[in-house]
Amino acid sequence: MRLHRLKVTAFGPYRRTEEIDFDELSSGGIFLLHGATGAGKTSVLDAVCFALYGEVPGVRPRNRLRSDHADPDQLTEVVLELTVGGRRLELTRRPEQERPKRRGTGTTVDKQFSALRELSSSTGEWTALSRSHQEIGEEIKQLLGMSREQFCQVVLLPQGQFATFLRADATKRGELLGRLFGTDRFVSAERWLFERRGAVEDRVRAQDQRLIALAHRMRQAAGPAVAEQPPPDTAPGEPELAERVLAWAAFARTAAREHADVAELALTAAESALKQAEGSLEAVRETADLQQRYADAQARSAELAAERGQYEAARERWTRASAAGQVAPALDARDTARRDHHAAEAARHRTCATLPDAPGSADELAERAGRLREDLGRLDVARRAEERINELIVARDKLDREAAADEQAERDTEIWLADWDQVRAAHQRRIDTAHEAAQLAVRLAGQLDAARTGVDAARRRDELVERERAVDERLLGAREAAVAARERWLELKDRRLRGIAAELAGELTDGEPCPVCGSADHPAPAEPGTGHVDRAMEERAQADYLRADESRAAAQLELHTVRERLSAVREAVRDQPVAELAARLAELESAHDEAARAAADARPAREAWELAEREHQRRIDARQRARARAADLLARRETLDAELSALRDQLAGLLDGQGGVAEHASRLERLAAAYTAAADAAKAAAGTAERLAQAEERLADAARRAGFDTVAQVCEARLDAEELRALGKRVEEYQARQAAVTRELADPEVRAAAASPPADPQRARATLDAAGERLREAFAVRQAARSRCAELDRLSAAAQRQTAELAPLREEYNRLRRLAELVSGSSAENQYRMRLESYVLAARLEQVAVAASLRLRRMSSGRYTLVHTDARISGRGRWGLGLRVVDAWTGTERDTTTLSGGETFFASLALALGLADVVTEEAGGVRLDTLFIDEGFGSLDEQTLDEVLDVLDGLRERDRAVGIVSHVADLRQRIPAQLEVVKGRYGSVVRQRSGAAAVSG
Structure with missing residues (x-):
C-alpha cells in the first residue's frame, strides 16, 4: 500500500482545505512530520485512517471530526489517493455534520458520505465504483487484509506502546497480541470445548x-x-x-x-x-335329558287320550266343509249373475224415465236416436256461418280500435313536435354547463393536490418537531447513562485488577499445581477483600455499558433521521400553521366537489340530448306510418262489412226462427243421447237375465256331484276360508302330537334311560x-x-x-x-501448562522476536538480540509470552526491563517494525510502502540516532517510504523532506518541503 495524495477540508484543526503530496515527500525515502504541540500532526494520521475505514484511531467520536474553525458553509471532507493491490484508488469521506439551510433559516444535517473511485490504467480516467459505506469498507478490508486496529498498529507505529510492551507482564502482552492477531477464536474454541464437555458429561x-x-x-x-x-x-x-x-x-x-x-x-x-x-x-346331562323326555311323552299321551272326542267331531266337520268348498265356485257365480241382473234392470228403468214418450223395445229406441243425429248433422252449416259472423265482428272491432289509437298517436306527436325547439335549446344549455364545470374541476384538482401535500407536510412538520424534542431528551439521557455505565465498568475493571490475586487464589486446589507458579503447596493464598469484583461482575458491567452505548448510538441516529426529515418538510411548507392550510384545503375541496358534481352531469346530458334526438325522429316516422295505416284500415273495414251482411242473411234462412244454432243443436244432442242410453240399458237387462238362468242350472248340478241333496245343504255346511284353515290346522296338530308321542315312547335310548337310576x-x-x-x-x-x-x-x-x-x-x-x-493447560500432557490462546500467541511472539532482532542488532551495533522464551516471566505469570534480551558484549541474557531509556526506544522500535512485518505477512503479504513512526527519538544520543536512521533508511528498499513524527530539532537537519504543521488562532495549515527543494535551498 502506497499513499499518493491526501486532501483534508475543515477536518480537525484545519480550517480550510489542506493538501499533502506523499509522492513528493516520499521521494527521499524518509520524511519528517513536525510541528508545535497541538498543531495537528496526529490529525494527518487520523485523516488517513478515516479515509480508509470511516473511523479514526482510538475512541475519539466521529461527530468531533469537524473543525471548530471552519466556516458554516464549508463541509468537512477527506480525500485520499493511494495504490493498493496494484490498483490506483481514490477514497472520499464526509462525516455526518450540520450545515445552514440553503433556503430559509436554521440548520440541517448532512448524512455521512463515502465514495470510491478507481483510475483506469488504459484510459487514464477515474471510474466510480461505489457509494455504499458497507461495500467500500469491505473492499478496503479485503485489499489491505487487516482491520482498523491492525492498520493503526502496523502502518501508524505507536512506538511508545511497544516500550510499555517490553516492560509489560504476560497478561498485558497477551491482550495486545490477541487484539493484533485476532485470537478470540482460540478463546472461543477453549470455551466451546468446555461447554461441549459439560454437555456431553x-x-x-x-x-x-x-x-x-x-x-x-x-x-x-x-x-x-x-x-x-x-x-x-x-x-x-x-x-x-x-x-x-x-x-x-x-x-x-x-x-x-x-x-x-x-x-x-x-x-x-x-x-x-x-x-x-x-x-x-x-x-350326566344327556342321561337327565332322556329321562325327562320319557316323562314328558307319557304326560302328553294322557292329554291326547282326553282330547280324542273333540278331535273326531272336528275331523267330521272339516270333511263336510271341504266338500261344500268344491261347490263354492258355482254358488259364487250364481250370486254374481243375480246381482248383475238386478243392476241392469235398475239402469233400464232410470234411462226410460227421462224420455218424452213411452219407451219401446231396444231396437225402437235405437232407431229414434239415429233420426235425431241426422237432424243434428244438418245444423253444421248454420254453425259455421254463425262462427264466421262472430269472427268478422271481432275483426271489425279490432280495426276500429287500431284506427282510434292511430288518431290519438298522431295528435300526441303533433303536440310533442310543437315544443321541439325549446327542448333542444334546454339540452344544449345543460351540456355547455357540464363542460364548463369539468374544466373548473381540473383546475381545482391541481390546486387541491398541492394543498393536501402542504397540509400533510405541515402535520408531519409538527409531529417531527415534537419527536425531535422527545428524541433529543432521550439522547441526553442515553448519553448520561452511557457515561455512567462506562465509568462503572472502568471502576469495576480497575478494582478487579487490584484484586486479581484473590481471584486466582480462589481457583487453587490442594495438592494440584498452581497455574501461575507451578507449586503444589499453597501456604498463603490471597483472600478477597471488601467489595471484591470478579470476572462476572466486570463482564456484566461491560455488557451494561455496551447496551447503554448502543442505546445512545440508536438515539443519535434516530435524532439525525428526524432532523433530516424535519428539514425536508420545512423546506416545503416553511412555518405556515396547519389550521390555515387546512381551511384553504377545505375551501378547495368544497369548490372541487361542487364542480365535480356539475361535471358529472356531462355524460347524462349528452345521453339525454341523443335520446331526445332519437325520440324526435321516431315521432316523425310514427306519424307517417299512422297516416298510411289509416287508409289501409278503412279499406279493410268496408270489405268486412260486406261479408258480414251476406252471412247474416244465410243464417236466418237455415234456422227459420228456431233461435240460435247452438241452442237448437244442444237440444237435439241431449235427446239423441237419452234414446241411445235407453237402448243400451234394455239390451244389457236382457243379457243378464239369460246369464242368471244358466248359473242356476250349473249350481244344482255341482251340489248333486258333491253329495248334497239341495243347495240349502251346501250353504249350511259351507265355511269361509279362514274358518276352514283353522279347523284343518286343529286336526293336523292333533295328529302330529299323537305321532310325536308315539315315536318318543318307542325310542330305545329313551326307554333305556328311563330304566336307569335318576341322574344328578x-x-x-x-x-x-x-x-x-x-x-x-x-x-x-x-x-x-x-x-x-x-x-x-x-x-x-x-x-x-x-x-x-x-x-x-x-x-x-x-x-x-x-x-x-489439554487446551486449558491443566493436563499432565501439557508440559508448560499453556492454554491454547497462549500457545498461539507464543508462536506469534516468537516470529515477532525473530523479525525484530534483525533490526535491533543493527540499531545496537550488534550488541542486543530479542529472544522468545516459554518460561514464566514471573512466578505467577502466563507461560509462553516471555521476552529476553541477549547482550553480546557480556554474553548474558536478561529481562527487557533492564534496558535504558534509549535502548528501550530502539528495542521497542525494532519490535514495532518486526510486529508490522508479521502482521503484514498474516494479512496476506500486502506490501506496506508507507509507514509512520510516532515520537521517542529524543531519548537517543547522536550515534544511536544515526544507527536508528540507518535502519529506517534501510526500509526504503524497493521504494518504501517512512514518515517520522517527532519534535527533535536535530531531525530537521538530518531529514530534508519535511511536512510542517503550523498552528494559529484561526486553525492550522501545512507546509510541505521536498528533499530536492531542501538541497537546492
Missing part, C-alpha cells in the same frame, strides 16, 4: 441415570424371582455401571424363565382335570366349576410369569441399546475431556 450422566432406572424397573418386573439378589447398588458416572446392570439383567431373566416353566407344568395338569370334568358333566347334573357341575377355577388360577400364574419374562426381555433389550448408544457418547466425553484439559 450431562448426557452421559443422564444415560447412566436411565440405566439405573431400567434396573429398578427390571427388579419390579421380575418380582419374587430375584427376591434373594437385588440389582447392584450403583451411581451415575461409575465406569463399569453398564456391565454390572447387564450382568444382573441376565440373572433376572434366567430366574424368571425358571418360574415360567414351573407355571407351565401346573397349567397343563389343570387343563387335563378340566377336560375330564367336562366329559362327566356332558354324560348339579353335582357334576360343581366338580367342573372347581376344575375351572384351578385352571384359571394356573393360567393367571403362567401369564404373569410370561409377562415378567417379556417385560424383562424388553427392558434388557432397552438396557443393551442404551449401553450401545452410551459407548460412543462416553468415548466422545473422554476425548473432549482430554482435549479440554
Whole structure:
C-alpha cells in the first residue's frame, strides 16, 4: 500500500482545505512530520485512517471530526489517493455534520458520505465504483487484509506502546497480541470445548441415570424371582455401571424363565382335570335329558287320550266343509249373475224415465236416436256461418280500435313536435354547463393536490418537531447513562485488577499445581477483600455499558433521521400553521366537489340530448306510418262489412226462427243421447237375465256331484276360508302330537334311560366349576410369569441399546475431556501448562522476536538480540509470552526491563517494525510502502540516532517510504523532506518541503 495524495477540508484543526503530496515527500525515502504541540500532526494520521475505514484511531467520536474553525458553509471532507493491490484508488469521506439551510433559516444535517473511485490504467480516467459505506469498507478490508486496529498498529507505529510492551507482564502482552492477531477464536474454541464437555458429561450422566432406572424397573418386573439378589447398588458416572446392570439383567431373566416353566407344568395338569370334568358333566346331562323326555311323552299321551272326542267331531266337520268348498265356485257365480241382473234392470228403468214418450223395445229406441243425429248433422252449416259472423265482428272491432289509437298517436306527436325547439335549446344549455364545470374541476384538482401535500407536510412538520424534542431528551439521557455505565465498568475493571490475586487464589486446589507458579503447596493464598469484583461482575458491567452505548448510538441516529426529515418538510411548507392550510384545503375541496358534481352531469346530458334526438325522429316516422295505416284500415273495414251482411242473411234462412244454432243443436244432442242410453240399458237387462238362468242350472248340478241333496245343504255346511284353515290346522296338530308321542315312547335310548337310576347334573357341575377355577388360577400364574419374562426381555433389550448408544457418547466425553484439559493447560500432557490462546500467541511472539532482532542488532551495533522464551516471566505469570534480551558484549541474557531509556526506544522500535512485518505477512503479504513512526527519538544520543536512521533508511528498499513524527530539532537537519504543521488562532495549515527543494535551498 502506497499513499499518493491526501486532501483534508475543515477536518480537525484545519480550517480550510489542506493538501499533502506523499509522492513528493516520499521521494527521499524518509520524511519528517513536525510541528508545535497541538498543531495537528496526529490529525494527518487520523485523516488517513478515516479515509480508509470511516473511523479514526482510538475512541475519539466521529461527530468531533469537524473543525471548530471552519466556516458554516464549508463541509468537512477527506480525500485520499493511494495504490493498493496494484490498483490506483481514490477514497472520499464526509462525516455526518450540520450545515445552514440553503433556503430559509436554521440548520440541517448532512448524512455521512463515502465514495470510491478507481483510475483506469488504459484510459487514464477515474471510474466510480461505489457509494455504499458497507461495500467500500469491505473492499478496503479485503485489499489491505487487516482491520482498523491492525492498520493503526502496523502502518501508524505507536512506538511508545511497544516500550510499555517490553516492560509489560504476560497478561498485558497477551491482550495486545490477541487484539493484533485476532485470537478470540482460540478463546472461543477453549470455551466451546468446555461447554461441549459439560454437555456431553450431562448426557452421559443422564444415560447412566436411565440405566439405573431400567434396573429398578427390571427388579419390579421380575418380582419374587430375584427376591434373594437385588440389582447392584450403583451411581451415575461409575465406569463399569453398564456391565454390572447387564450382568444382573441376565440373572433376572434366567430366574424368571425358571418360574415360567414351573407355571407351565401346573397349567397343563389343570387343563387335563378340566377336560375330564367336562366329559362327566356332558354324560350326566344327556342321561337327565332322556329321562325327562320319557316323562314328558307319557304326560302328553294322557292329554291326547282326553282330547280324542273333540278331535273326531272336528275331523267330521272339516270333511263336510271341504266338500261344500268344491261347490263354492258355482254358488259364487250364481250370486254374481243375480246381482248383475238386478243392476241392469235398475239402469233400464232410470234411462226410460227421462224420455218424452213411452219407451219401446231396444231396437225402437235405437232407431229414434239415429233420426235425431241426422237432424243434428244438418245444423253444421248454420254453425259455421254463425262462427264466421262472430269472427268478422271481432275483426271489425279490432280495426276500429287500431284506427282510434292511430288518431290519438298522431295528435300526441303533433303536440310533442310543437315544443321541439325549446327542448333542444334546454339540452344544449345543460351540456355547455357540464363542460364548463369539468374544466373548473381540473383546475381545482391541481390546486387541491398541492394543498393536501402542504397540509400533510405541515402535520408531519409538527409531529417531527415534537419527536425531535422527545428524541433529543432521550439522547441526553442515553448519553448520561452511557457515561455512567462506562465509568462503572472502568471502576469495576480497575478494582478487579487490584484484586486479581484473590481471584486466582480462589481457583487453587490442594495438592494440584498452581497455574501461575507451578507449586503444589499453597501456604498463603490471597483472600478477597471488601467489595471484591470478579470476572462476572466486570463482564456484566461491560455488557451494561455496551447496551447503554448502543442505546445512545440508536438515539443519535434516530435524532439525525428526524432532523433530516424535519428539514425536508420545512423546506416545503416553511412555518405556515396547519389550521390555515387546512381551511384553504377545505375551501378547495368544497369548490372541487361542487364542480365535480356539475361535471358529472356531462355524460347524462349528452345521453339525454341523443335520446331526445332519437325520440324526435321516431315521432316523425310514427306519424307517417299512422297516416298510411289509416287508409289501409278503412279499406279493410268496408270489405268486412260486406261479408258480414251476406252471412247474416244465410243464417236466418237455415234456422227459420228456431233461435240460435247452438241452442237448437244442444237440444237435439241431449235427446239423441237419452234414446241411445235407453237402448243400451234394455239390451244389457236382457243379457243378464239369460246369464242368471244358466248359473242356476250349473249350481244344482255341482251340489248333486258333491253329495248334497239341495243347495240349502251346501250353504249350511259351507265355511269361509279362514274358518276352514283353522279347523284343518286343529286336526293336523292333533295328529302330529299323537305321532310325536308315539315315536318318543318307542325310542330305545329313551326307554333305556328311563330304566336307569335318576341322574344328578348339579353335582357334576360343581366338580367342573372347581376344575375351572384351578385352571384359571394356573393360567393367571403362567401369564404373569410370561409377562415378567417379556417385560424383562424388553427392558434388557432397552438396557443393551442404551449401553450401545452410551459407548460412543462416553468415548466422545473422554476425548473432549482430554482435549479440554489439554487446551486449558491443566493436563499432565501439557508440559508448560499453556492454554491454547497462549500457545498461539507464543508462536506469534516468537516470529515477532525473530523479525525484530534483525533490526535491533543493527540499531545496537550488534550488541542486543530479542529472544522468545516459554518460561514464566514471573512466578505467577502466563507461560509462553516471555521476552529476553541477549547482550553480546557480556554474553548474558536478561529481562527487557533492564534496558535504558534509549535502548528501550530502539528495542521497542525494532519490535514495532518486526510486529508490522508479521502482521503484514498474516494479512496476506500486502506490501506496506508507507509507514509512520510516532515520537521517542529524543531519548537517543547522536550515534544511536544515526544507527536508528540507518535502519529506517534501510526500509526504503524497493521504494518504501517512512514518515517520522517527532519534535527533535536535530531531525530537521538530518531529514530534508519535511511536512510542517503550523498552528494559529484561526486553525492550522501545512507546509510541505521536498528533499530536492531542501538541497537546492
